[in-house]
Amino acid sequence: MANVPVHEWTLLEAARMVREKKISSRELTGAILARIEALDPKVHAYITVLPEIAAAQAAACDEEQAKGTLRGPFHGVPVGLKDIFCTRGVRTTCGSRILHDFIPPYDACVTEKVLAAGAVVPGKHNMDEFAMGSSTETSFFGATRNPWDLSRIPGGSSGGTAAAVAAAMCFAGVGTDTGGSIRQPASLCGVVGVKPTYGRVSRYGMIAFASSLDQGGPIARTVADAAALLGVIAGYDRRDSTCVDIPVPDYLAAAERPVKGLRVGLPKEYYEGEGLSPEVRAAVEKALKALTDQGAVVVEVSLPHTSFALSTYYLIAPAEASSNLARYDGVRYGHRAEGASGLIEMMSRTRAEGFGDEVKRRIMIGTYALSAGYYDAFYGKAQKVRTLIRGDFTKAFEAADVLLTPTAPTPAFRLGEKTGDPLTMYLSDIYTIPCNLAGIPGISVPCGFSSEGLPIGAQLLSKSFREETLFTAAGAIERALPVRRVAPLEG
Amino acid sequence: MAFETVIGLEVHAQLSTRSKIFCACSTAFGAPPNANACPVCTGMPGVLPVLNRKAVECTIRTALATSCTVQRRSVFARKNYFYPDLPKAYQISQYELPVALGGHVDIEVDGGTKRIGITRIHMEEDAGKLVHEGEFAGAQASLADLNRCSVPLMEIVSEPDMRTPEEGGAYLRRLHDILVYLGVCDGNMEEGSFRCDANVSVRPVGQVAFGTKAELKNMNSFRNVEKALEYEIRRQVELIEDGGKVVQETRLWDANAGVTVSMRRKEEAHDYRYFPDPDLLPLIVDESWVEELRGTIPEMPAEKIARLARQYGIPRYDAGILASTRALADFFEASAAIYGGNPKTTANECVHWKDAVLAGTLSPETIAHAVEDRERGTISATASKTLVELVLSTGKPFRTLRDEQGLTQVSDTSSLDILVDKVLAASPKEVEGYRAGKAGLLSFFVGQVMKESRGKANPKMVQEVLKKRLG
Numbered sequence: 001m002a003n004v005p006v007h008e009w010t011l012l013e014a015a016r017m018v019r020e021k022k023i024s025s026r027e028l029t030g031a032i033l034a035r036i037e038a039l040d041p042k043v044h045a046y047i048t049v050l051p052e053i054a055a056a057q058a059a060a061c062d063e064e065q066a067k068g069t070l071r072g073p074f075h076g077v078p079v080g081l082k083d084i085f086c087t088r089g090v091r092t093t094c095g096s097r098i099l100h101d102f103i104p105p106y107d108a109c110v111t112e113k114v115l116a117a118g119a120v121v122p123g124k125h126n127m128d129e130f131a132m133g134s135s136t137e138t139s140f141f142g143a144t145r146n147p148w149d150l151s152r153i154p155g156g157s158s159g160g161t162a163a164a165v166a167a168a169m170c171f172a173g174v175g176t177d178t179g180g181s182i183r184q185p186a187s188l189c190g191v192v193g194v195k196p197t198y199g200r201v202s203r204y205g206m207i208a209f210a211s212s213l214d215q216g217g218p219i220a221r222t223v224a225d226a227a228a229l230l231g232v233i234a235g236y237d238r239r240d241s242t243c244v245d246i247p248v249p250d251y252l253a254a255a256e257r258p259v260k261g262l263r264v265g266l267p268k269e270y271y272e273g274e275g276l277s278p279e280v281r282a283a284v285e286k287a288l289k290a291l292t293d294q295g296a297v298v299v300e301v302s303l304p305h306t307s308f309a310l311s312t313y314y315l316i317a318p319a320e321a322s323s324n325l326a327r328y329d330g331v332r333y334g335h336r337a338e339g340a341s342g343l344i345e346m347m348s349r350t351r352a353e354g355f356g357d358e359v360k361r362r363i364m365i366g367t368y369a370l371s372a373g374y375y376d377a378f379y380g381k382a383q384k385v386r387t388l389i390r391g392d393f394t395k396a397f398e399a400a401d402v403l404l405t406p407t408a409p410t411p412a413f414r415l416g417e418k419t420g421d422p423l424t425m426y427l428s429d430i431y432t433i434p435c436n437l438a439g440i441p442g443i444s445v446p447c448g449f450s451s452e453g454l455p456i457g458a459q460l461l462s463k464s465f466r467e468e469t470l471f472t473a474a475g476a477i478e479r480a481l482p483v484r485r486v487a488p489l490e491g
Numbered sequence: 492m493a494f495e496t497v498i499g500l501e502v503h504a505q506l507s508t509r510s511k512i513f514c515a516c517s518t519a520f521g522a523p524p525n526a527n528a529c530p531v532c533t534g535m536p537g538v539l540p541v542l543n544r545k546a547v548e549c550t551i552r553t554a555l556a557t558s559c560t561v562q563r564r565s566v567f568a569r570k571n572y573f574y575p576d577l578p579k580a581y582q583i584s585q586y587e588l589p590v591a592l593g594g595h596v597d598i599e600v601d602g603g604t605k606r607i608g609i610t611r612i613h614m615e616e617d618a619g620k621l622v623h624e625g626e627f628a629g630a631q632a633s634l635a636d637l638n639r640c641s642v643p644l645m646e647i648v649s650e651p652d653m654r655t656p657e658e659g660g661a662y663l664r665r666l667h668d669i670l671v672y673l674g675v676c677d678g679n680m681e682e683g684s685f686r687c688d689a690n691v692s693v694r695p696v697g698q699v700a701f702g703t704k705a706e707l708k709n710m711n712s713f714r715n716v717e718k719a720l721e722y723e724i725r726r727q728v729e730l731i732e733d734g735g736k737v738v739q740e741t742r743l744w745d746a747n748a749g750v751t752v753s754m755r756r757k758e759e760a761h762d763y764r765y766f767p768d769p770d771l772l773p774l775i776v777d778e779s780w781v782e783e784l785r786g787t788i789p790e791m792p793a794e795k796i797a798r799l800a801r802q803y804g805i806p807r808y809d810a811g812i813l814a815s816t817r818a819l820a821d822f823f824e825a826s827a828a829i830y831g832g833n834p835k836t837t838a839n840e841c842v843h844w845k846d847a848v849l850a851g852t853l854s855p856e857t858i859a860h861a862v863e864d865r866e867r868g869t870i871s872a873t874a875s876k877t878l879v880e881l882v883l884s885t886g887k888p889f890r891t892l893r894d895e896q897g898l899t900q901v902s903d904t905s906s907l908d909i910l911v912d913k914v915l916a917a918s919p920k921e922v923e924g925y926r927a928g929k930a931g932l933l934s935f936f937v938g939q940v941m942k943e944s945r946g947k948a949n950p951k952m953v954q955e956v957l958k959k960r961l962g
C-alpha cells in the first residue's frame with residue numbers, strides 16, 4: 001500500500017493496518033484531521049470538527065492496543081457521523097439554527113455502536129436542515145460542495161457524509177435516509193450508500209424527521225466497507241420499539257458471493273419517465289451488463305403505483321415531521337427568541353427564527369394534512385397508497401431477487417439551480433422514495449461518470465432484511481466497473 | 492317543564508406502576524421538581540418511547556373487572572398541541588383504537604341496582620405542571636416541573652347513563668373501589684391519582700335527543716363532583732327556563748365559590764391532529780395474556796359484601812364496612828379462620844382496630860385470640876382491649892401478655908368475696924341507700940369491684956355475689 005496515500009485507504013484496509021501495527025491510530029487520525037483542515041474549507045462537509053476529541057480517542061486506542069486490547073473491528077479508524085446522530089457532550093445540530101447549541105446528554109445507538117467498534121469520530125457531517133432536502137443547501141451552516149465539482153451540490157440530505165467520504169476526509173460515515181438521503185448523495189458523490197430495511201438499525205438518538213421512514217445506514221468508498229459498517233450498526237435495540245430483533249448476518253461475506261442465477265428485475269416504470277438523463281440510463285445499463293455478464297438473469301417487473309410515490313411521501317413525511325418538530329419550542333433547549341413578551345410570542349418567534357424555509361414549508365404541509373376535515377383525504381389516503389406501493393414490491397420480488405434502477409435521474413446539479421423550485425428539487429428523489437415507503441432496503445453503487453466527469457450511481461433494491469443480496473449484486477457491479485472513488489481534490 | 496339530567500363521566504386514573512409509561516423514570520409523588528425526568532420524558536431530540544408492560548397489565552385488568560372487551564389490537568396516537576408542560580408538544584394517547592371497549596359497572600341506587608355502561612378504556616401519558624412566580628396574571632416567570640410527564644394514566648369513559656348527581660357519585664365511588672381493589676390505582680384524589688371530568692346536559696322529560704352538554708373539570712373529591720353536577724344542572728335548567736340556550740363548552744368548578752365558570756367554548760377547542768404514533772407498534776394483546784391476567788382479578792367489592800354477609804351471617808352493613816378496604820376484609824377472614832366463634836364479634840373487633848389493621852401492626856391471631864378468650868370467659872372485654880393495646884405497644888403475642896399481666900378473668904367466688912367486702916366496707920352510705928330501695932346503686936358497686944380487680948373480675952359473677960350480700 002506504499003503507493004496509496006493513507007487517507008485513500010479503504011475502511012477495511014485502514015482497520016487492518018492499525019490491527020497489524022503498521023500505523024498507529026494517532027498517525028491515521030492525524031492524516032484525516034490534516035486532510036479535513038486542508039480541504040474542508042472548500043467542501044464544507046463538516047459542521048463540527050473534533051480534533052481534540054478524535055486525537056484523544058486515537059491515543060486511547062493506541063494505548064489499549066499496546067496492552068493487547070482491540071475495541072472492535074474498526075479499532076482506531078476515523079468514521080464520521082451525520083450531525084443527526086446524538087453525541088454525548090458534543091453539539092448535535094441537525095443542520096438547524098434551532099439546535100445550533102444543543103449538546104445532548106446521551107449518545108445515539110449508532111454512535112454507541114460505532115464507538116464500541118473502536119472507531120474514532122473526527123467530526124459531525126453537514127446535512128440539509130432536519131434532513132429535509134436533496135442538496136445539503138438547506139443547512140443553517142451553509143451548503144456542502146460536491147468534491148468532484150465544487151460548483152455542484154453533493155446531494156442530500158446526507159450530503160456532508162457522502163462528500164466527506166468521497167473527499168477522503170474520513171474512511172466511512174453513517175448517514176440517514178428518509179426518502180433517498182443516503183443513496184442519492186452517494187450516487188452524486190461516487191460512493192456506496194446503503195438504506196437498510198426499516199427496523200434494521202436503531203433510531204434511538206437519531207433526530208427524527210419522519211419516524212416511519214427514517215433509517216440510518218453506511219456511506220463508504222467500497223461495497224465491502226459499507227457491508228462491514230452495516231454489520232456494526234445493525235441489530236436490535238430495546239430503546240427503539242420499531243427495531244426488529246433478528247440476527248445480523250455476515251454482510252462482508254455476502255459482498256463476495258457470485259451473482260450467477262440472480263434474478264435482476266427492471267421495474268419498467270423507473271425507466272419510462274422523461275426526467276431520466278440519457279447518461280444515467282447508459283451507466284445503469286452498463287451495471288446491468290456487468291451483472292448479466294456474471295450470470296445474472298434479467299426479468300421485467302412492474303411497480304404500477306410508482307407514480308403516486310412522490311405525492312404519498314410528501315404527505316406522510318411532512319405529517320410526521322410536523323409533529324416530530326413541534327418539540328422545538330424554545331422552552332427546554334435549543335434556540336430561544338429574545339425579548340418575547342409572552343409564551344405564545346416566545347414559541348412563535350423561536351420557531352420563526354429557528355427553522356429555515358424548507359422546514360417551515362414541510363411543517364405547514366404536514367399540519368394541513370393532519371387537520372380535522374383533511375385527514376382522510378390526505379394523510380389517511382396516503383397511508384392507503386403506501387400499502388399499495390408495498391404490495392407492488394411484494395409482487396415484484398416474487399419474480400426478482402433484486403431490482404436495478406437509477407439512483408437519481410441526473411448527475412449532480414449546480415448549487416442554487418433548484419433552490420427556487422422545491423417541486424423540481426423533490427424529483428431528485430423519485431427513484432429512491434418508494435423504497436422508504438415500502439420499508440425495504442436499497443443500495444447505491446457507483447457505475448460510471450457523465451461526460452462532465454460527474455459520478456453516476458445505480459440503485460439496487462431487495463426484499464426486507466435481504467441486505468445480503470444487495471451486497472452480492474453491488475459487489476459484482478463494483479468488481480466489473482472499478483471506478484475511482486476518491487475525488488481528485490488537492491488541498 | 493320537568494327536566495331530566497344526562498350525565499357521563501370520564502375518569503383519569505394514575506396507574507400504580509413504579510416507572511413511567513414510556514421511560515424508566517420513577518412515578519413517585521413529591522420528588523423535587525424535575526428529579527424524575529430523563530431525555531425520553533422531557534422530549535429531547537431523537538429519543539423514543541418504549542411501552543411499559545405493567546401499565547398495559549393494569550389497564551387490561553381494569554377492563555376485565557369492568558366486563559369490557561379487551562381489544563386484540565390497539566394503537567397509540569399522538570395528540571398534538573403546544574404547551575410548556577408538554578415537552579414533545581404531543582401527548583401519546585389512544586384515539587380510534589383503544590385497548591378496551593364496551594363494559595359496565597353496577598351501582599346501588601334506592602335499594603336496587605343500576606347498570607352504568609363503560610364506553611371505552613384507553614391508556615395515555617400525563618403532562619407536567621407549571622409553577623408561576625407570583626400571581627398568574629403578570630407573573631414574571633413560569634417554571635416547568637416535568638416529574639409528572641409520562642406518568643401512566645388510564646382514561647375510563649362511561650356511557651351517558653347517569654340521571655342524578657347521586658348516581659354520578661355512586662358510579663365514581665364504585666369505580667374507585669374497583670381500581671383500588673385491583674391495586675391498579677392508589678385512588679388518591681388530592682394528589683390527582685383519580686380525577687374526574689363530567690359531561691352533563693338536561694332535556695325535557697320525554698325528549699329522546701340529548702340536550703347540549705357542558706364538560707365540567709377541576710373536581711377533586713366525590714362530594715365536589717356531586718356539588719358541581721347539582722350546580723350545573725340547576726344552571727342549565729334555569730337558563731332554559733329563562734329562554735336561554737346552553738352552549739357547548741368546558742366549565743371549571745370553583746369549589747370555594749360553589750359555581751362552575753366557563754373556560755372555553757367549543758369553537759375555541761383545539762384541533763389535536765391525532766395520528767397513529769409511528770414510534771410505537773400497534774399493541775397486540777393475545778388471548779393467553781388476557782386469560783393469565785383474568786386469573787389475577789380479585790373478588791370485586793359488591794360480590795365481597797354479599798359473600799361476607801352470606802358466609803359469616805354478619806349484617807350487610809358490617810360486611811360493607813369490612814369490604815370498603817380489601818385488606819380489612821382479608822384480615823377479617825383470616826381472623827375468623829383462626830377462631831370461628833361468633834363472626835359478628837370478630838367483625839366488630841376488626842372495625843374497632845381498623846387503623847392498626849391497615850397499618851399492618853396487628854396480626855389476625857391477636858384478634859382471633861382476643862375474641863376467643865372473651866367468648867370463653869377467660870378475659871373480660873376491658874381486659875381484652877387493654878391487652879390488644881399492649882400487643883400494639885410491645886409487639887408481644889396476645890396470650891403471652893395475658894398471662895404476664897395476670898389479666899385472666901377472676902371467676903372464683905372466694906376471691907370475689909374479698910373484693911366485694913372491701914368495696915362494701917368502703918361505701919357504707921351507698922349500702923344504706925341500696926337497702927333503702929335505690930336499686931340503681933348496684934351498678935355503682937359493680938363498677939367499684941371491677942376497678943378493684945383491675946378489670947379482671949367477671950362482671951356477671953360480681954353482680955350475683957353483690958346481690959347475695961346486699962339482699
Ligand SMILES: [Zn+2]
Pocket residue numbers: 511514515516527528529530531532533641
Ligand atoms: Zn423519563
